[in-house]
Amino acid sequence: MASVLYQSIETLSRDKGIEPAVVVGAVEDAIALATRKYYKTQENMRAEMDRETGEIRAYVFKTVVETHDQVEDDVNQMTLEQARELAPEVEVGGELRFYKDTTPLGRIAAQMAKQVIFQKVREAERDTVFNEYNHRAGEVLNATVKRLEPMDVIFDLGKAEARMPKREQSRLEQFAVGERVRVVLLRVDRAAKGPQVIVSRAAPGLVQNLFQSEVPEIYDGTVSIKAIAREAGERTKIAVMSRDKDVDPVGACVGMKGMRVQSIIRELRGEKIDIIEYSEEITTFAEKALQPAKVSRVSITDLADKQIEVIVDDTQLSLAIGKKGQNVRLAAKLLQWKIDIKSEEEKRQEVESQMQAMSGGPTTPIEQVSDLGEAILEKLIAAGITTVEALADMTPEQLEEVPGIGEKTVEKISVAVRHYFGQYEEGEERPASALSAASETEVSELLEEGSMEKTPEEILAAEAGVGTAHEVNNLSTEDIANTEEAESASDAFSDNDAREEQIELDNDTVDSLVDEAQEHSDEGIDDGNDRG
Numbered sequence: 001m002a003s004v005l006y007q008s009i010e011t012l013s014r015d016k017g018i019e020p021a022v023v024v025g026a027v028e029d030a031i032a033l034a035t036r037k038y039y040k041t042q043e044n045m046r047a048e049m050d051r052e053t054g055e056i057r058a059y060v061f062k063t064v065v066e067t068h069d070q071v072e073d074d075v076n077q078m079t080l081e082q083a084r085e086l087a088p089e090v091e092v093g094g095e096l097r098f099y100k101d102t103t104p105l106g107r108i109a110a111q112m113a114k115q116v117i118f119q120k121v122r123e124a125e126r127d128t129v130f131n132e133y134n135h136r137a138g139e140v141l142n143a144t145v146k147r148l149e150p151m152d153v154i155f156d157l158g159k160a161e162a163r164m165p166k167r168e169q170s171r172l173e174q175f176a177v178g179e180r181v182r183v184v185l186l187r188v189d190r191a192a193k194g195p196q197v198i199v200s201r202a203a204p205g206l207v208q209n210l211f212q213s214e215v216p217e218i219y220d221g222t223v224s225i226k227a228i229a230r231e232a233g234e235r236t237k238i239a240v241m242s243r244d245k246d247v248d249p250v251g252a253c254v255g256m257k258g259m260r261v262q263s264i265i266r267e268l269r270g271e272k273i274d275i276i277e278y279s280e281e282i283t284t285f286a287e288k289a290l291q292p293a294k295v296s297r298v299s300i301t302d303l304a305d306k307q308i309e310v311i312v313d314d315t316q317l318s319l320a321i322g323k324k325g326q327n328v329r330l331a332a333k334l335l336q337w338k339i340d341i342k343s344e345e346e347k348r349q350e351v352e353s354q355m356q357a358m359s360g361g362p363t364t365p366i367e368q369v370s371d372l373g374e375a376i377l378e379k380l381i382a383a384g385i386t387t388v389e390a391l392a393d394m395t396p397e398q399l400e401e402v403p404g405i406g407e408k409t410v411e412k413i414s415v416a417v418r419h420y421f422g423q424y425e426e427g428e429e430r431p432a433s434a435l436s437a438a439s440e441t442e443v444s445e446l447l448e449e450g451s452m453e454k455t456p457e458e459i460l461a462a463e464a465g466v467g468t469a470h471e472v473n474n475l476s477t478e479d480i481a482n483t484e485e486a487e488s489a490s491d492a493f494s495d496n497d498a499r500e501e502q503i504e505l506d507n508d509t510v511d512s513l514v515d516e517a518q519e520h521s522d523e524g525i526d527d528g529n530d531r532g
Contacts, residue, residue: 005054017132017159018124024049026120030113031056035100038109044076045100059099066092126194129160133197134188140209143199145179155183160197168200171233172269182206182267202232207273210264211238217252226278229333233271237289237330241278250275274330282337286310289331293320296344307338317343364388371416379404392417 006020009027013020031047035058043060050056062076064083071077083090090096143155143162153175155162164183175181183199184206200206208225217223223242230236242249253275254261261273279285283298286308296311312320320341321328332339342350366377366386383402385391391413399410 005049006051012121016121016125016128018121018128022124023117023121024051026117026124027056027113029120030116031102032058033116034105034109034113035102037112038105039100042075056102057099058102059097061095061097064090064092064094064096122194126190129197130188130190130195132159133157133185133195136185137187138205139185140182140206141185141199143181143183145175145177145181147177148175155181155199157197160195162197162199164199164201168198168202169232170201170269170271172271173201173233182209184209202230204228204230204236207236207238207264207268210267211253214260214263215253215255217242217247217249222247223249223252227334227336229330231326231330233269235272235274235326235330236268237274237276237334239276239278239285239289239334250277276334282308282335286331286335286337286339289334290320290327290339290341293327295320301340305338306336307340308335310339310341311347312341312343314343314345317341366391369416369420371419372413376405376409376413388417388420392421 006024009023010020013023028047028049032045035047036043036045041060044062045058045060047056047058062078062083064080065071065077066080068079071079078096080090080092083094083096087096141157141162143157146154146156146161148154151166153164153169155164162183162185168186181201183201184203186198186200186203189196189198207228207230211225212218215223218225218240222244223240225238226241227239228236229238238253240249240253242252252260261275265271265273274291276288276291279288282300286298287295290310290312293312293316295316296313298311299309301307301309310320319327322330328339328341364387366372366380366388368388369391372380379402380386380391385394385402396410396414399405399413400407405413
């Protein structure tokens with residue numbers, strides 16, 4: 001029958017979850033240390049306990065060597081000759097025991113033994129905890145809230161205590177002492193004070209375990225969970241796939257009237273859960289991962305770096321990004337791809353800028369717009385607007401922000417820019433200078449095509465600065481001679497292929513110019529009568 005001491009050791013072992021032999025070894029080491037301390041010796045000391053009687057005996061042991069030359073420690077070694085005088089059957093390498101009386105050991109020695117026993121037991125307990133939980137990382141355990149600290153929550157796992165740091169907690173959860181919850185074992189830290197078991201309620205593994213418990217199709221393998229992205233206390237996205245074509249994976253997880261997923265949401269204290277059908281095609285998977293936003297198109301921009309570009313409608317951009325970027329962030333975690341999300345307008349502007357960059361970009365100086373005055377040019381250049389293209393791209397509101405530019409000046413600038421690009425609004429006449437700048441060939445082509453409504457007489461009138469052909473007939477020789485545009489008007493007539501006539505302009509005889517103008521005027525009137 002075991003002694004009372006050994007029975008106490010067995011009870012302690014069960015409470016601490018360690019082997020009784022470990023506690024017995026701790027007691028023997030403590031007695032040996034106390035005995036050596038009492039006798040003030042450096043000899044090798046051991047102790048042994050009799051399980052039947054509970055008696056603990058301490059002894060000194062010496063190792064047997066063959067000759068005196070091999071003796072390195074006179075205190076702990078002895079020669080074979082000396083040993084055989086005490087024990088004739090001893091051999092080289094054997095040990096001789098010399099028992100010490102432990103009766104004189106007093107209170108101080110007992111206190112020292114107690115401390116040694118506690119230290120040995122704590123070390124054994126740490127090793128037991130580490131070996132028990134170190135290989136179970138990621139496992140979901142049932143735990144009881146033991147106490148609440150300012151930042152951490154301490155759980156009782158049965159064989160050990162576990163700590164849940166603030167970062168591993170959900171902001172929606174509050175705990176009470178004695179409450180039973182499920183936690184995920186993250187890791188075991190082997191610290192100086194002993195191994196610390198770290199658990200979490202924010203890990204994605206908790207959601208996966210809850211779905212396995214609530215959804216039979218996941219438990220039996222018909223539906224598998226392919227990926228989980230979670231922000232504890234906010235939202236979780238879970239991608240599921242069915243191995244059976246007749247089983248809807250999303251419907252199986254939601255359950256009838258949402259009973260299955262609602263049970264999980266209650267366990268997570270109201271955390272939102274998005275259940276998405278998994279797809280091997282990354283573009284299709286990305287569209288579903290960004291739900292509830294509607295995606296216009298998805299394209300892979302960099303296959304090596306796993307980067308995709310997502311285009312959404314302008315009205316869907318904020319919904320696709322989510323509150324503080326949460327929706328697109330969770331989608332990126334779910335896909336394990338980088339997501340660059342843009343609106344249709346942003347994409348259009350990007351394409352336009354790329355095309356402009358490829359073409360080199362026009363850079364016409366603003367001074368080319370001759371209809372702008374020097375004062376306006378100075379104000380625009382001072383504001384950094386140095387090209388015609390930059391001026392044309394500005395809105396009236398942007399122009400009014402330029403110092404010294406008012407509403408009337410903005411209107412004048414708009415007309416000047418339109419004239420520069422050859423664009424005229426209805427009722428807006430083309431300046432005479434523009435007509436004068438036209439080549440003779442252009443005037444002839446316009447007359448042939450019938451796209452020029454003015455008659456040659458009207459062209460001459462415009463170049464001469466008068467209104468009609470009749471006014472040209474009434475001009476005196478001196479008036480025409482003093483007109484700087486007379487030569488250009490004569491050239492216009494000379495190139496009139498429709499009349500197939502060629503008029504030679506004699507600069508010395510101005511009267512011939514008048515006669516020719518009159519002749520052309522009469523012919524124009526006759527043609528008009530014939531057409532009438």
